[in-house]
Every structure is written in C-alpha cells, then in structure tokens.
Amino acid sequence: MIYTLTHDTTIENVLRNELHLGKKYVHALRMAKAVSVNDELVSWTATLPASTELVIAVPVATSSYVTNDTPLTIAFEDEHLLVVNKPQNMPTHPNEPGQNNTCMNAVMKYTDGYAEHVHRLDEGTGGLLVIAKNPIVKAALDAALADNKVTRKYTAVVEGVLRKKQGVITKGIGKDRHHGSRRIISNAGQKATTHYSVLAQTAATTTVELTLETGRTHQIRVHMASIGHPIVGDTLYGAQPRGNTYALQATTVGFTHPITHQKLTITKK
Numbered sequence: 001m002i003y004t005l006t007h008d009t010t011i012e013n014v015l016r017n018e019l020h021l022g023k024k025y026v027h028a029l030r031m032a033k034a035v036s037v038n039d040e041l042v043s044w045t046a047t048l049p050a051s052t053e054l055v056i057a058v059p060v061a062t063s064s065y066v067t068n069d070t071p072l073t074i075a076f077e078d079e080h081l082l083v084v085n086k087p088q089n090m091p092t093h094p095n096e097p098g099q100n101n102t103c104m105n106a107v108m109k110y111t112d113g114y115a116e117h118v119h120r121l122d123e124g125t126g127g128l129l130v131i132a133k134n135p136i137v138k139a140a141l142d143a144a145l146a147d148n149k150v151t152r153k154y155t156a157v158v159e160g161v162l163r164k165k166q167g168v169i170t171k172g173i174g175k176d177r178h179h180g181s182r183r184i185i186s187n188a189g190q191k192a193t194t195h196y197s198v199l200a201q202t203a204a205t206t207t208v209e210l211t212l213e214t215g216r217t218h219q220i221r222v223h224m225a226s227i228g229h230p231i232v233g234d235t236l237y238g239a240q241p242r243g244n245t246y247a248l249q250a251t252t253v254g255f256t257h258p259i260t261h262q263k264l265t266i267t268k269k
Contacts, residue, residue: 012026154251160205
C-alpha cells in the first residue's frame with residue numbers, strides 16, 4: 001500500500017490520526033517494520049515533507065464470513081475498497097452462526113480474503129454499501145463515518161403528499177420496549193437528523209431524497225413515519241401493505257478516499 005503525504009507530518013501521526021489505527025495495530029506495524037520510505041526504514045517521529053510516499057506492508061488479514069454464489073453488482077472498486085449494490089430483502093451481514101444468505105457472504109466469495117462493511121443497510125433497503133478490503137481502510141472509513149464525513153443519500157417513496165418541499169427532522173430515536181426490532185421517537189433516545197427534499201409527487205405518494213447526518217437503526221423509516229408519511233410498503237411503521245418490501249434505496253455515497261485522497265461520489269445506476 002502506498003500512502004502519499006498531503007502535508008509535512010510524521011509516520012506516527014499518519015497511522016494514529018489520519019488512518020485512525022488502534023494502538024495494537026500500530027504496534028504490530030512497528031514490530032514488523034512495515035512502513036518504509038524509498039526502501040528504507042525511517043524514524044516514525046521524524047517530520048517528512050509533503051508528497052513523501054509511505055510504503056505500508058499491510059499484514060494479511062481474513063474475514064470469517066462463509067461464501068455464497070449470489071452475483072454482485074459492483075458500483076466502484078479499487079485495491080482498497082469496494083462499493084456494491086445490495087439487493088432489497090437481503091441482510092447486510094449474518095446475524096447468527098452459519099448464516100450464508102447475506103450480502104457479506106456474497107462479497108466474501110468475490111474478494112476471497114478480507115472484507116468488512118463500513119456501514120449497514122436494513123434488510124429491506126437496497127442500494128450502495130461500502131466495503132473495506134483491509135483493516136487499515138476499515139479503520140479510516142469507520143472514523144470518517146463517525147465524524148460525519150461520509151455523505152449518504154437515499155431515495156424513498158412515501159405515503160401522502162408532503163406540503164413542505166424540503167425539511168429537516170431532528171428527533172431522537174430509541175428502542176421500542178414492546179417490539180424487538182421496532183424503533184420509536186424518544187426524547188431520551190439517540191440524537192438523529194434527517195434532511196429531505198421532494199423530487200416528485202402523485203395524488204397519493206411523494207418521492208423524496210434523504211440525506212443522513214446520523215445513522216441510527218431504521219432512522220429514515222422512523223423519521224418519515226413520525227411526520228405522517230411512512231415509506232410505501234413499510235408496514236412495521238404504519239404503511240399499508242404493498243408487495244414484499246418497502247420503497248427505500250441507498251442511491252449515493254460520498255467520501256474522501258482514505259488512501260488516495262481522491263474525493264469520491266458514487267451514484268447507483
């Protein structure tokens with residue numbers, strides 16, 4: 001792996017504060033003498049100039065998912081990460097030992113080594129899912145997600161006609177004590193913010209684009225239901241039955257590539 005410095009800094013700072021690697025992983029890299037410059041080992045505390053290329057020998061890592069042969073639609077791929085189009089009605093990852101019908105099982109067949117999802121999509125939500133191909137990229141993207149530096153946009157069809165063409169929903173979300181998988185609006189719950197804008201309307205439905213500031217479980221589904229416009233088909237949150245799923249797709253994901261520093265915006269086609 002080649003990591004080019006964007007400013008004057010040290011190897012130590014890159015690993016800990018730019019790639020956000022944990023202490024144990026940093027220690028393992030140090031013991032393995034895994035970071036070099038021009039085929040030479042240099043002090044990790046020495047300031048190196050911008051444009052210096054660090055060569056990082058990434059330790060071999062494997063993921064524990066079993067594989068399946070489900071075909072994948074790839075929206076973006078390089079040696080560091082993968083963005084796939086997860087089908088609706090497919091879980092993101094296994095929830096019990098031996099489960100092999102999930103998106104990560106299909107990804108594991110495709111990558112045949114290490115693969116870990118950076119975020120997750122509900123089973124009924126289709127669309128773009130970001131996958132890290134090594135633990136360094138996983139740590140860096142996890143930090144970017146936590147710092148709200150990953151843009152996630154969704155498209156949904158909701159019941160009814162929204163009067164406001166755009167808005168922001170800022171309502172806390174907590175668990176429903178009476179239903180294992182359901183979430184509710186709760187002042188004591190986790191803070192959650194969803195932006196929406198109207199794309200199209202019919203006499204009975206509205207198509208909206210939604211952008212998340214936070215990523216709570218069922219956030220979009222709970223927030224839209226809370227303003228009286230549940231997602232079409234989302235019976236868990238009060239919508240009328242329609243088919244075997246609900247109308248929500250993850251359509252765009254954007255972030256700065258943690259290794260190449262390229263600004264990526266990937267849109268579902």
